[in-house]
Amino acid sequence: MHIAEGVLDIPTLVASAACTAVGITIGLRRLTPETLPTAALFAAVFFLIGTIHIPIGVGSVHLILNGLIGLVLGWLAFPVIFVSLALQALLFSFGGFTSLGANTLLMALPAVTAGLILRPLLRRPPSSKRRLLAVGALAATIGVLGAMLIAAVMLWSTGGETLLGLITLVATAQTPVWLIDLIVTALAVSMLGRARATAFISETQRDL
Amino acid sequence: MKALLRMQGVAVARSNRPVLRSATLTLHEGERLAVRGGIGAGKSTLLLAALGLLEHQSGSVELLGQTCRVENDFAPLRGKVGLLFQDPDDQLIGPTVLEDVEFGPLNLGWDAHRAHHAADDALDQVGLLHLSERPIHELSGGEKRLVALAGLLAMKPSVLLLDEPTVSLDLETTERILEILLASKLSMLMATHDPVCIDRLATRSVILEQGIITD
């Protein structure tokens, strides 16, 4: 989910960039030369997740999975999502550079929120399959619906009533994305939890 | 003897560099054909092209009696032709051993019970039934190779394509793999430079050099 460059007005861009700067500052406290490889790898995972497409009829949707990223990375999701989106802006013009703050905020804030709320539920492995599925589903819900809500607020802040139709359309179009993200995140968390029980609480990630 | 695979003048380029220039070979039913060649000769490329996982720029490929050119020609036949990748990490996709071995049968449309049964049989065949619930990433290199092989055997193939099946394995595991392959009685095309593998397994061999196959 990206807001194209040139869509948001300056006050919205500045406000969201400021919020993102705060999030990145907190995240960067957890970025050390020791955690840099992990962070870079997860930035790559987030980048590549955007290239996984699920066919729907004649079209396809791409996965977002920001909730899952937040579960694994916590606050580090902010700088990780920031650099991934910067690279996407350069290579594919997904979003842009002045809207980087806004796009990072709408993806990373729900991701971090999902991590803060749900990571404690996974601290004592092994978690049951039901719990893993539930945590994954909740992470996706917080991640995708949170992103939709923040995007709606940004668009409203820019265009008010003029953009109400667009906001409604985008929210409707994102509903199947949310459902697909929910299923994939739930299954992925379940697999991760069973395959690598310490994925969410390893020594490296305690630093995250 | 029925020809299971026929490649005629196949040329394949990767990253704009020609790898196979004119690969011609025929694998008959009951044969175990070894393709020898040095590092970078194009052995892996040959196997990938045989199964249509890499596009061939010229020449022809006939798989199980059917001429195959595009993805839709190859796709329905892959259930009958198992490809063992050189690096098992390239083909192990499931979180646990059993789930990975079931992956192929489920793709063939088999129901969960049948797929599970086939996976159990295949794991038994390779002697790893006791590792069914083990996460993939906790396996040793040799165990991963055996699980990858089980994943192919579970699909009940007619032909196996093997990319360096014994590379990086200790003698004991090498012997085990060779015994399993011999016992399967399947026709095989194997890319290998291991003399033990060629000696024990191959009924015939050819050489791949500078993108061309010679006897």
Next chain:
Amino acid sequence: MSHVHHPDGRLRLAATLVVSIAAALTTSLASLLAMFLIALLVTIFVAAKDRTWITNVGRRLFRVNAFLSLVWITTAITWRDAAIDTSGALFAMQMTLRVNIVTFAVTLLLMRMSGVDLSRAAVGLGLPTALGALLAQLVRQVALLSETKTRLERAMRARTYRPAFGFRSLHVSAQLVAWLIIHALARSERLSLGLRARSMNSLRWPIRTSTAWRALPKSDWSILVAVMLIVGLCVFLPRLGIPS
């Protein structure tokens, strides 16, 4: 070895930001139209010299304008009366021009810039070094993980998997995601060991510094100056008596 000089990344990135900010700030249709036409002309000129570049810019323009068509449909038309909404149409037009101007600018000014160049340029313009290092490392890891993803997808095809809409595809996609994460975790452990084995200094970030500003050739500065002049001229068009 050929020495093709590429203008300094910092100046190109700064020029792109100047265009983006100017487009976002400008409400005058005349100014936006002028910027759009100039960007379009330059794009046509560059595309005439480099045909392969047309696919790149074409793909980006198609994507952004597909989104903009939704903006037009939802803001410029009052569906109840099936009439044009003038203020909505004006808003949609401004947005269309802005988005296309920025797309042209990014494609033109950041042409052939790699992720590593971007990280050095961004750090040179004030981005924290840690973020620049993260971006540079990201480029490396995307290449490696992308290869892993391609090989996994190839192996899935080898075992007759074909994506289609249904629970099976969702299940397999989840497996692919989980496996990418496990690969990332396993690789990060090995990377950390490798870095420690090479005595990685915990006080140093792995990113090269840029050339001093004073050492940059005048031709590099000319891009930024030219962009600022053109943008300035377009922005001040209404003051020259041209109606907005």
